[in-house]
Amino acid sequence: MAAANLTAADLDGISYAGIKIGVGHTSQEAPDEQYIDYNISSDQNGFHTEIFFNWHFLNEIALDVGLSVINRGEFRWFVEGVGNFFGTINLYPIDAGVKIKPLASQLSDNYQPWIAGGGSLIVGRGVIEGGSILNPYVYIDRDSESATTLGWWLGAGFDSFVSTTIGLTGSVKYHKMDFGEAIGGYLDHSGYQIAFGIAYILRTNNE
Numbered sequence: 001m002a003a004a005n006l007t008a009a010d011l012d013g014i015s016y017a018g019i020k021i022g023v024g025h026t027s028q029e030a031p032d033e034q035y036i037d038y039n040i041s042s043d044q045n046g047f048h049t050e051i052f053f054n055w056h057f058l059n060e061i062a063l064d065v066g067l068s069v070i071n072r073g074e075f076r077w078f079v080e081g082v083g084n085f086f087g088t089i090n091l092y093p094i095d096a097g098v099k100i101k102p103l104a105s106q107l108s109d110n111y112q113p114w115i116a117g118g119g120s121l122i123v124g125r126g127v128i129e130g131g132s133i134l135n136p137y138v139y140i141d142r143d144s145e146s147a148t149t150l151g152w153w154l155g156a157g158f159d160s161f162v163s164t165t166i167g168l169t170g171s172v173k174y175h176k177m178d179f180g181e182a183i184g185g186y187l188d189h190s191g192y193q194i195a196f197g198i199a200y201i202l203r204t205n206n207e
Helices: 033-038
Strands: 015-026 045-056 061-079 083-100 112-128 143-161 166-176 178-183 186-188 191-203
Touching: 015 061, 015 166, 045 191, 061 112, 061 191, 083 143, 112 166, 112 178, 143 178
Parallel strands: none
Antiparallel strands: 015 045, 015 191, 045 061, 061 083, 083 112, 112 143, 143 166, 166 191, 178 186
16 A cells, blocks of 8 residues: 555545444333333443444545444343343444545544434344243243334544554444334334544555
């Protein structure tokens, strides 16, 4: 790869891919109405991992594609006469959208704030990892449920190119993820994610 001057505030043609790791917070606290009698509860905080790709087709605008794994944590519910059950919820959004760097022509590429948004295809999966802790004769091994929905996302953050091949990034993202059928007793899994990561520059505007 030829050396590139990444301090010239010229992003047109640059593409990069990377990974971000952070935490997520789910906004929804109440389970779906049909599960209220089961006394369902769930953690609202969990880990967030995202693999992303950006391609700048203009100096200020880039295509933003990402694949995330959002862990909502453990969910628990009480079934009368049986006991307490527990499991985990994971969400897998596939995002595509546009990232806008409004200050690209004023700032160097060493630090570029951005805003972004787009649509998502989201797969949700709940896995029951154990059975009743009150009744030792009741046990469910790896029972699972899944659903798919369409959603949207909005985000803001920064990119910083620290060399001709390596970049750093940070983001705050809101995902709207509302399913038609419950995952772990919940329909709405919308929430925020905060993440930081590293990117590798695949193509420069000098190539």
